[in-house]
Amino acid sequence: MDTRTVRWLASPSGRALLHDLPEYAESSAIATATQLRAKGVSPERAAALLTQKRLRARAQEKFGEFAEGMLFTADGLEQASRLEVAATHAGRYAAASLATVHDLGCGIGSDAMAMSALGVTVHGIDQDPVTAAIADVNLRPWPDSRARIGRAEDFRAPADPLHSRVGIWLDPARRTPGVADSTGRTRRVFRLDDISPSWSYVLEMASAVPAVGAKLSPSLPHDIPPLGTEAQWTSWQGTVLECTVWWGPLVRQAGRSARVLRAGAPPVEVDQTMADHDPPRARTLAQVGPWLYEADRAVTRAGLIGAVTAATGGAELEAGLGYITSDRSVDDIGYARRYAVAEAMPFSIKALRGWLRDRGVTGLTIKKRGIRLDEDQLRRQLKIGRGAGDGEQATVVLTRVAGEQAVLVVEPT
Numbered sequence: 001m002d003t004r005t006v007r008w009l010a011s012p013s014g015r016a017l018l019h020d021l022p023e024y025a026e027s028s029a030i031a032t033a034t035q036l037r038a039k040g041v042s043p044e045r046a047a048a049l050l051t052q053k054r055l056r057a058r059a060q061e062k063f064g065e066f067a068e069g070m071l072f073t074a075d076g077l078e079q080a081s082r083l084e085v086a087a088t089h090a091g092r093y094a095a096a097s098l099a100t101v102h103d104l105g106c107g108i109g110s111d112a113m114a115m116s117a118l119g120v121t122v123h124g125i126d127q128d129p130v131t132a133a134i135a136d137v138n139l140r141p142w143p144d145s146r147a148r149i150g151r152a153e154d155f156r157a158p159a160d161p162l163h164s165r166v167g168i169w170l171d172p173a174r175r176t177p178g179v180a181d182s183t184g185r186t187r188r189v190f191r192l193d194d195i196s197p198s199w200s201y202v203l204e205m206a207s208a209v210p211a212v213g214a215k216l217s218p219s220l221p222h223d224i225p226p227l228g229t230e231a232q233w234t235s236w237q238g239t240v241l242e243c244t245v246w247w248g249p250l251v252r253q254a255g256r257s258a259r260v261l262r263a264g265a266p267p268v269e270v271d272q273t274m275a276d277h278d279p280p281r282a283r284t285l286a287q288v289g290p291w292l293y294e295a296d297r298a299v300t301r302a303g304l305i306g307a308v309t310a311a312t313g314g315a316e317l318e319a320g321l322g323y324i325t326s327d328r329s330v331d332d333i334g335y336a337r338r339y340a341v342a343e344a345m346p347f348s349i350k351a352l353r354g355w356l357r358d359r360g361v362t363g364l365t366i367k368k369r370g371i372r373l374d375e376d377q378l379r380r381q382l383k384i385g386r387g388a389g390d391g392e393q394a395t396v397v398l399t400r401v402a403g404e405q406a407v408l409v410v411e412p413t
């Protein structure tokens with residue numbers, strides 16, 4: 001697709017054709033393309049319409065009903081912040097009363113749209129011409145916000161950012177354009193040195209403009225964010241998506257924090273002021289109490305398991321794994337799941353198989369942290385499947401307690 005095709009897709013005739021197209025299905029794609037050709041649509045435009053229809057269907061998961069009004073590239077969709085997370089980013093700029101944000105590497109414009117919706121004018125730039133053109137189309141509902149082609153490195157910071165209420169947002173690409181991995185997706189980069197724009201450029205911007213946010217990989221080491229910044233790990237439905245570093249007026253609480261997002265629940269924030277500095281640890285398996293708490297992975301990544309021990313009066317089973325044992329039952333704290341512990345025993349296939357057999361368990365949910373083993377092989381050894389069949393269903397947690405491999409049979413509450 002080229003920028004002319006993007007402009008055509010966004011024109012009244014392109015929009016009308018896209019709107020009237022049936023839901024994308026691989027089996028009917030050729031027939032649909034033939035019908036479009038019969039209406040005088042060129043092969044390039046027909047292909048672009050079908051691609052957009054397919055990507056819109058895929059984008060529903062990230063953008064819900066908003067996907068219907070947006071254009072995408074496959075890479076742009078893959079890299080875009082999901083709606084709930086983009087809203088989180090945008091909220092910081094709006095709360096800091098910034099009038100304008102420069103989005104340097106704006107992709108298809110998900111973050112830029114969320115900021116615009118909160119009344120912030122966004123100037124987006126992207127080095128990829130088609131991506132920039134698509135972002136500009138996606139920003140149409142907010143005429144003051146625009147996106148154009150450009151390199152972040154050519155951006156000149158305003159001379160007086162303090163008085164111009166200007167901020168910067170950077171979501172550097174963590175993928176190599178044009179290079180596919182084994183799944184056909186653009187290949188991920190894992191080193192901070194490989195992101196684009198670079199980490200040194202992010203730091204340069206942060207020294208030029210006070211209000212800067214940069215979205216980075218959730219594997220960001222704790223010693224990278226500079227002093228005075230806030231590094232926030234965000235999860236969606238239990239999966240950690242990112243660590244965003246915030247500078248200046250965008251900082252809520254300097255240090256490390258976690259934001260836990262779940263469908264249908266208000267966001268929950270955890271910061272270092274809530275956490276035990278040196279969380280207590282279980283010293284033996286016998287210390288495992290009647291309740292187990294499983295910290296959300298954003299909390300674990302942020303190194304804030306101490307917030308769970310503080311909230312539950314509990315102790316970590318093993319440093320950093322995110323399992324906390326407690327004698328106390330604490331109602332939903334929003335950033336840890338609670339389980340009732342039925343049994344805690346040293347890990348042994350034979351003992352576990354016997355325990356499950358004695359209780360008629362025929363379906364097993366396996367959770368594991370801190371233990372390397374192949375789940376399928378374990379199921380074969382235990383002679384047990386996932387579904388309960390006509391027997392009982394159980395959940396086991398395979399982990400380490402005070403350095404030793406252990407099994408906890410638990411019940412979600």
Ligand SMILES: C[S@@+](CC[C@H](N)C(=O)[O-])C[C@H]1O[C@@H](n2cnc3c(N)ncnc32)[C@H](O)[C@@H]1O
Nearest residue numbers: 080081105107109110111127151152171196197
């Ligand atoms: C992760 S995506 C941004 C996603 C965006 N925040 C969203 O939610 O839709 C990063 C984008 O940065 C662009 N990019 C990478 N290096 C750049 C550079 N040096 N200057 C401008 N854009 C760049 C890529 O083309 C890509 O579209």
